[in-house]
Amino acid sequence: MEKSAWFVWPFMLGFMFALAVLLLRYLWWLRSLLRRPSSRLLSRMFSKHSLLAVREIFSEGLLHLRIYKRNRRLGFMHMSLALGWFMMIVGGKFETWFHSGQFLHGTWYAVFFRYFEPQTVGGWAGTFWLHYMDFGLLLVLTGLALAIVKRIRKKVLGIHSTTRHTLVNRVALTFLWMIFPLRLVAEALTFGQHGGGGFLTGALGRCCFTSGTLAGLELPFWWAYSLSLGAFFVVLPFSRYLHIPTEMVLILLRHWGLQAAEDLQPEKALQAFEIHACSSCGLCLDVCPAIKDHPFQSAYFLRALRSGKGWESLASTCLSCGACEEACPINLGLEKLRMAARGKIHEKHHAVYSYLPTVGPVETSKVDVLLFTGCMGRLKPATTKALKDLFEEAGLSWVHLDEQESICCGRPLALAGRASEASALREHNRSLIKGQQARMLVTTCPICLKQFRDDYRLELPVYHHSEVLWSCLSSGSLKREKGTACFSYHDPCELGRKSTCYQAPRELLQSCGTLLSLEREQADALCCGNSLGSLSLSLSERQALTSRTLKVLEVPGAQSIVTSCPLCQHNLARQSSLPVKDLAEVLAVTGLPEQQGQRKAALAAVQEL
Amino acid sequence: MRSSEYINKDEVAIIGGGPAGMQTALVLSARGFSVRIYEQKEQLGGHLKGWHHLFPHGVAASDLLGALKEQVLARAIPLHLGQTVDHLQKVGEGWELWQGETVVGRAGVVVLANGFALFDARRKEEYGYGLYPSVLTSADLEAVFRKERPWPFGPDCAAPQIGFVHCVGSRDLKCGSPHCSKLCCVTAVKQAMAVKAFFPEAQVYCFYMDLRMHGLEYEELYRKAQVDYGVRFIRGRLSEAAPGQGKRLHVKAEDTLQGRPLHLQLDMLVLMSGMVPTFVLEQQERAVFFKEPVFGSGFVPVQGFLAAGSVVQQKGLFASGACKGPATLPEVFADAAAVACEVEQYLKSLKAVAHA
Structure with missing residues (x-):
């Protein structure tokens, strides 16, 4: 190598360093898999799953389609940075191959190719590669410009919050931002002095850098370019930019059937890749209902897990409303991770449930519905009463499993990360449920619903009461006529995002009145503020959340707020100026055909007079 | 432009014809001021109308109310019964009293004596008020004493099991009522004793957080309830009331002193509803609106020391x-007299300025 080309060394050293650290970290994370590779993983490795993984890497790692779907400007920013850089890496390889006829070169050769081969050679194909590479660079620079705008004026990119970064991340960010403008200037200088170049670098060189006095600047700029690249690579494995390679490996591992552990192991297997694949893109921030109160959002939680410091409070304060998991562009299992972290916090605490066997079974009979109203149902006896009336009306027979005494479904403990205690409760409830002969289990509480569906392995189907009531309406066993009432509907986190039940409650309300549309609903709905998910959020913070949620619900024209979770109802009703009802209560009293019939008859009688 | 001349600066308008309003009017009238009472109901008396007898001595509420009304009539204080006032408009130094689009009165000074409202016990749905007929509020029980409504259990029930729940909508941050309503403790004691007097065989339980017997002779009454009447005081909150055997209620609570859960079958459950504001002041430039209270609304804020009567910024x-x-009757009477003196001082200071 000639003496002038020594400038490639900073890049080479940084690159080799990053590669070595990455390799070591990945091997460490995969240690258990390497020791005992599962046959499932091996069989999936050589199957279509790998191709599917590559497709996802392309659509999410490069094109960032999920971000694009949520927010076009932000998606374009991510896409232009990733795709542009990727284009340059691939193009660089082909260009050097084309020019030298050799496929293999030192890594530095393609990176600093323009310095070594400033003249355009090779006719139309050479010209193509020149312009192609310039296009890649332009794409990256566009993304960079947007990223800078995002830091200064985030609203331009359609977001309200950006992640606050730590020092190492800010250093990495600075180096990354320097790389591409330096490359542009270095190439333009070379082209200005020696001629040639594509539509961007060549044009810039011809218009600004032809003067002989600037010749001395050429090499320093190539040095600066190499230094910033090298520095970036040195900090990469210790910054959020580790997400770039990690996300790709994560996608592969997922497609190969690997699942995250139930307990917290931030330096092991899939969990390690999930934690390090987070780019802190910040999409979890804007959707978080508590963004104004607490910096516990997933981007910060994962960062704390990476550093090993402060994750405990972030894990336990979060409301577990699931909005961030819904928004995460790389589908990280955030809820599961949070529960694993909570489990770690409570590792040493154990509760005893020796009193449980005293809760006796309810008398058995063959019925349609086994009703379970749960602990929260006890706060809302009116809902239970209304539902029983509706069952009666629809001709459904029922047994109320927890009418007198009850055992918690286990979900609050599961949300607190106390998996073994939750399973102790589940065992007891399971045996009580098994002692019954019913066609289905129906619960008024979405918190119980989630637990019954996901963790009970029951032999009978489990429904939320809204689903049963809707099927009664569709089959005609319940009849309602559309009244004049106007409702706004609050989607409970546990029923909506966690159980994807959005339609049944809406159909029910539309059958007996008018359902108003809201600024944030369905998957974007806000948490009521009283989620069992948070273990440490203070009352005043919760009340602030509730009043924000109520602002969304109290739309003009709404006569009442309707929800389908006893806990949400209980909480919203305390602070709301509008009445807050459960679906069953609304359905039990509104739009009864006979009532309307009576009203019509009364009206007719008055008119006759 | 309206001139302030048409307002009689010496006249005092009192909004509210309960004990506070009547007493303020009586003291001012006795000191030579011209006062008027604006009461939204058709009768004077406020909450006192609904009481049967008063703690600690068991004086009949109607006797006290009768005496007050008699004095008001004797002094020929003008009454505007059935008259709501929904906002005040400042004109010069005085006020106009408005209802909707109409001026219903004018005065140099306005005294708010709108009292309090009872916490809506339906908000604690787990206690079943409005769902189960045997759940009453303390005000409902007074109505039972006054024979305005029947006992919620049949005449065959000679030894009813009865529970009182203290602090319903008081000292409850989650309900937006952080304050202590202060008179429910002794009211429950009084009512428990009265119930025992009606049904000597009854078993009466009071579920409390802690008992605040601050007033004169309250503590003695509390002791009497335990020793002479056998009322059982259980420190612990009720967790829920649900339908029980027959027409009874199944009540779950915790005895926190013994550290054990309690299950009771009750014939009547009485909720000691706390005191909450009836309105919240919305102060605009030269106008004061009385608005529906919202979650967390407080009582009327006064200037300086708590015993003062001058409304903040007005x-x-x-x-x-x-x-x-929250205030007990003796406190209300004392406060009304104090506020009347403050009003007098204010009116005199205006005159002094005018003379100067």
């Missing part, structure tokens, strides 16, 4: 009695 607007916060 010259010539005073507040008297329980609209400033």
Whole structure:
């Protein structure tokens, strides 16, 4: 190598360093898999799953389609940075191959190719590669410009919050931002002095850098370019930019059937890749209902897990409303991770449930519905009463499993990360449920619903009461006529995002009145503020959340707020100026055909007079 | 432009014809001021109308109310019964009293004596008020004593099991009522004793957080309830009331002193509803609106020391009695007299300025 080309060394050293650290970290994370590779993983490795993984890497790692779907400007920013850089890496390889006829070169050769081969050679194909590479660079620079705008004026990119970064991340960010403008200037200088170049670098060189006095600047700029690249690579494995390679490996591992552990192991297997694949893109921030109160959002939680410091409070304060998991562009299992972290916090605490066997079974009979109203149902006896009336009306027979005494479904403990205690409760409830002969289990509480569906392995189907009531309406066993009432509907986190039940409650309300549309609903709905998910959020913070949620619900024209979770109802009703009802209560009293019939008859009688 | 000349600066308008309003009017009238009472109901008396007898001595509420009304009539204080006032407009130094689009009165000074409202016990749905007929509020029980409504259990029930729940909508941050309503403790004691007097065989339980027997002779009454009447005081909150055997209620609670859960079958459950504001002041430039209270609304804020009557930021607007916060009858009477003196001072200071 000639003496002038020594400038490639900073890049080479940084690159080799990053590669070595990455390799070591990945091997460490995969240690258990390497020791005992599962046959499932091996069989999936050589199957279509790998191709599917590559497709996802392309659509999410490069094109960032999920971000694009949520927010076009932000998606374009991510896409232009990733795709542009990727284009340059691939193009660089082909260009050097084309020019030298050799496929293999030192890594530095393609990176600093323009310095070594400033003249355009090779006719139309050479010209193509020149312009192609310039296009890649332009794409990256566009993304960079947007990223800078995002830091200064985030609203331009359609977001309200950006992640606050730590020092190492800010250093990495600075180096990354320097790389591409330096490359542009270095190439333009070379082209200005020696001629040639594509539509961007060549044009810039011809218009600004032809003067002989600037010749001395050429090499320093190539040095600066190499230094910033090298520095970036040195900090990469210790910054959020580790997400770039990690996300790709994560996608592969997922497609190969690997699942995250139930307990917290931030330096092991899939969990390690999930934690390090987070780019802190910040999409979890804007959707978080508590963004104004607490910096516990997933981007910060994962960062704390990476550093090993402060994750405990972030894990336990979060409301577990699931909005961030819904928004995460790389589908990280955030809820599961949070529960694993909570489990770690409570590792040493154990509760005893020796009193449980005293809760006796309810008398058995063959019925349609086994009703379970749960602990929260006890706060809302009116809902239970209304539902029983509706069952009666629809001709459904029922047994109320927890009418007198009850055992918690286990979900609050599961949300607190106390998996073994939750399973102790589940065992007891399971045996009580098994002692019954019913066609289905129906619960008024979405918190119980989630637990019954996901963790009970029951032999009978489990429904939320809204689903049963809707099927009664569709089959005609319940009849309602559309009244004049106007409702706004609050989607409970546990029923909506966690159980994807959005339609049944809406159909029910539309059958007996008018359902108003809201600024944030369905998957974007806000948490009521009283989620069992948070273990440490203070009352005043919760009340602030509730009043924000109520602002969304109290739309003009709404006569009442309707929800389908006893806990949400209980909480919203305390602070709301509008009445807050459960679906069953609304359905039990509104739009009864006979009532309307009576009203019509009364009206007719008055008119006759 | 209206001139302030048509307002009689010496006249005092009192909004509210309960004990606070009547007493303020009586003291001012006795000291030579011209006063008027604006009461939204058709009768004077406020909450006192609904009481049967009063703690600690068991004086009949109607006797006290009768005496007050008699004095009001004797002094020929003009009454505007059935008259709601929904906002005040400042004109010069005085006020206009408005309902909707109509001026219903004018005065140099306005005294708010709108009192309090009872916490809506339906908000604690787990206690079943409005769902189960045997769940009553303390006000409902007074109505039973006054024979305005029947006992919620049949005449065959000679030894009813009865529970009182203290602090329903008081000292409850989650309900937006952080304050202590202070008179429910002794009211429950009084009512428990009265119930025992009606049904000597009854078993009466009071579920409390802690008992605040601050007033004169309250503590003695509490002791009497335990020793002479056998009322059982259980420290612990009720967790829920549900339908029980027959027409009874199944009540779950915790005895926190013994550290054990309790299950009871009750014939009647009485909720000691706390005191909450009836309105919240919305102060605009030269106008004061009385608005529906929202979650967390407080009582009327007064200037300086708590015993004072001058409403924050409003010259010539005073507040008297329980609209400033929970108060017992003796406290209301004392406060009303104090506020009347403050009003007098204010009117005199205006005159002094005018002479100068």
